[in-house]
Each structure stands twice: as C-alpha cells, then as structure tokens.
Amino acid sequence: MSKSQAPSLKTLSNPSSPTEVGYYNTPGNSYGVYLSGNHIYVSDGPVGVYILQFFGDTIIPSSFNLISPKGNINDNTPTYIWNKSYDEHFKEYRLYVNGSLSVTITDTTYTEPTPIADGQYIWYVTAVDSTDNIRQSNQVDTFRLDITKPPVPVMVSPANNSSTNITKFVWKKVIDNYSGIKRYELMYDEDSLFGSPVVQNTTDTTYTAVLAEGRYYWRVRAIDNFDNVGDWSTRWSFVYDETAPGGPVLISPKWGTEVEDSLILFDWGVLVKGITIGSKERDEEKVKKGVKGTKVYYEIEVDTNRSFGSVLYRDTVEVDSVRIKIVRDDKYYWRVRGYDEAGNVGVWG
Numbered sequence: 001m002s003k004s005q006a007p008s009l010k011t012l013s014n015p016s017s018p019t020e021v022g023y024y025n026t027p028g029n030s031y032g033v034y035l036s037g038n039h040i041y042v043s044d045g046p047v048g049v050y051i052l053q054f055f056g057d058t059i060i061p062s063s064f065n066l067i068s069p070k071g072n073i074n075d076n077t078p079t080y081i082w083n084k085s086y087d088e089h090f091k092e093y094r095l096y097v098n099g100s101l102s103v104t105i106t107d108t109t110y111t112e113p114t115p116i117a118d119g120q121y122i123w124y125v126t127a128v129d130s131t132d133n134i135r136q137s138n139q140v141d142t143f144r145l146d147i148t149k150p151p152v153p154v155m156v157s158p159a160n161n162s163s164t165n166i167t168k169f170v171w172k173k174v175i176d177n178y179s180g181i182k183r184y185e186l187m188y189d190e191d192s193l194f195g196s197p198v199v200q201n202t203t204d205t206t207y208t209a210v211l212a213e214g215r216y217y218w219r220v221r222a223i224d225n226f227d228n229v230g231d232w233s234t235r236w237s238f239v240y241d242e243t244a245p246g247g248p249v250l251i252s253p254k255w256g257t258e259v260e261d262s263l264i265l266f267d268w269g270v271l272v273k274g275i276t277i278g279s280k281e282r283d284e285e286k287v288k289k290g291v292k293g294t295k296v297y298y299e300i301e302v303d304t305n306r307s308f309g310s311v312l313y314r315d316t317v318e319v320d321s322v323r324i325k326i327v328r329d330d331k332y333y334w335r336v337r338g339y340d341e342a343g344n345v346g347v348w349g
Helices: 280-288
Strands: 010-012 019-026 029-036 039-043 049-054 066-068 071-073 079-082 090-097 100-105 109-111 119-129 134-136 141-145 155-157 162-164 168-171 181-189 198-202 206-208 214-224 236-240 250-252 263-268 296-303 313-317 321-325 333-340
Touching: 066 119, 079 119, 100 109, 155 214, 168 181, 168 214, 198 206, 250 333, 263 296, 263 333, 296 321, 313 321
Parallel strands: 071 141, 162 236
Antiparallel strands: 010 049, 019 029, 029 039, 039 049, 066 079, 079 109, 090 100, 090 119, 119 134, 119 141, 155 168, 168 206, 181 198, 181 214, 214 236, 250 263, 263 321, 296 313, 296 333
16 A cells, blocks of 8 residues: 555644554555554655544543632732643643633643733633543633722811811822722821821721820821722821810900090900910920910900890901990990910800
C-alpha cells in the first residue's frame, strides 16, 4: 500500500508529541504507527503523515466550581481561581469575561496582566478535552470593581473660625457614582495637629458631640462600600462657648432722673466674658492656646410701659453706650442685655 493507494487517509500536519507504538511492513513499504491524543497516525517516512483512525470520545470533562473573584473587590488586577476539572484527555481551560474569551490556559488560576476599569464583570470558565468536548463551570460569577476614592466632603458647620454654642457637626452628602458611600469618619480635637483626636463613624451627614468649652479643630472624610477611603476635608476651627453674658449694670440715665435734652445718652457697664472650662489649670492652658471669651454685643430697649409690651426704641450696638432721640415727653423705662457671637443671650440689666 502506498500514499496514492490510500485515498481514505487524510493528510495532517505533524502530530504534537507523537508516541511510536509500533510499525508494520508491506511489500515495498514500511509504516510507522504513532499515537497522539485520541488519534492514531500512520507515517511512511518524511513524505507525509496520515490519520488512520479516530477514537470516539464522548465523555466531557468533570464538573468544577469557580472560587473567586466574586462580590465587591478593590483590586484592579484580579486573580481568577477555579477548581480543577478532570478528564483523561484534558486539553485546556477557556476563561470568558463579559461574554468574550479572555485567555486559554492549562492552569486553574489567571491574573489580569494589566489594570482593568471600574465596573461590573461577569465571568465563567470552560474545560475542554482533546476531542473538543466542553464542560462549563457550575457557576457564572459576578464581581464589581471600584478602586476610586470617594470625593472630599464639603463642610458646613461649625463654620471655620466661628464661635458657637451648638455641638452639632454638619457636612454635605458625598455622591459616589459607583458603589455609594458606606460611612463618614469625623475627627475633632483641641490640638490643631490632631495629636489625640476623637474619631466618630456615622452613616449620617451630622453628628452631635459632647464638648467642653474651648477651641476645637475638625475634619471629615468618606469611605465607600468597597472600603476606598477618601481624602480628609480642609481643617476648620471653632470656639465652643455655652456661657451667656451676665446682666450689665445700668449707669445712666438713672432711675427717676428728669432729662431735658431729647438726644439722650444711655450708658451701661462693659461686659467682658471669658470661657469657663472647669478648673484654673485648664483655663490657663486654654489661654496659652489663644482661647478667649467670645465677643459681646448689646441690645437696648426703651418703652413707656414697664413690661416693654410695645417697645418704642430698640437697637443693637457693639459698644457700651448709645444716644437715642426721644421725641415725646413721657416717663420712659430702659433696659440692656448682652449677647455673644456664639449665640448665648444674657439677662436684662
């Protein structure tokens, strides 16, 4: 038998890693018999290689499971891992990501060689044997990637360099376009460098603290649902003051005085307010840090009714006296109270 006498034989490229299993002779020819995969090849030398028989393999590779990644991740070069599939004539695995063939390998792990973009990814693997029998993984898994830090929160109050009697911290809601915000981290301290801060975690955009009077520094940052930590906001400072000014001493005009001039000078004692902290030592410590009493303003009212039910003149001033023009002769009553820039209002004097 020669090549021209075997029209049923198919010419192939040289088989991969053939194993010689025998040979036979016919008058004028010598043939080698080789096995590669499920194919038996017969060769008559360097002229060509011919297939003689194909073993029918209908057994697909064994079932197998995907392991990872799944769920939320923040690694942009993820490693895909799955269990091994068994087959006597195993050939390869094929990894599909978002419907496209990503790689063909023989291992059960594969790491993305270059960073992938934020987003959702759906993946599965098929096991293939040498006769192209295919088994798909038992699962089709999904993972979501987000490595982008959330934006910096916009701070609202207490405003920078302000004085307040409110201990509520407020900032604006942060929008994270992919995974959303998981929580906020609020930090406040009496130390401008945050050497011994109080740290509070909250899902809200407000937090009410318990504070002693004094100067504080604060900042806030956002953490998203993939645990990406955003940058800190700008550091703001404020003075917390919950002590109201005392009642001022009224100086003139005195009770029962008759005044002939219609432009009357109302005068009262100056109010100077400090911050009570609880101990002399701590007060001295605050003074060294530049914490002083908040500025005091004055409100004056003048009325012909002692109950001030229909106030005729009302004014607010920053000094301890004011001139008011009285246009009608009558008996008048007047009073003054202090209020500070922190929002504390004193009693009438």
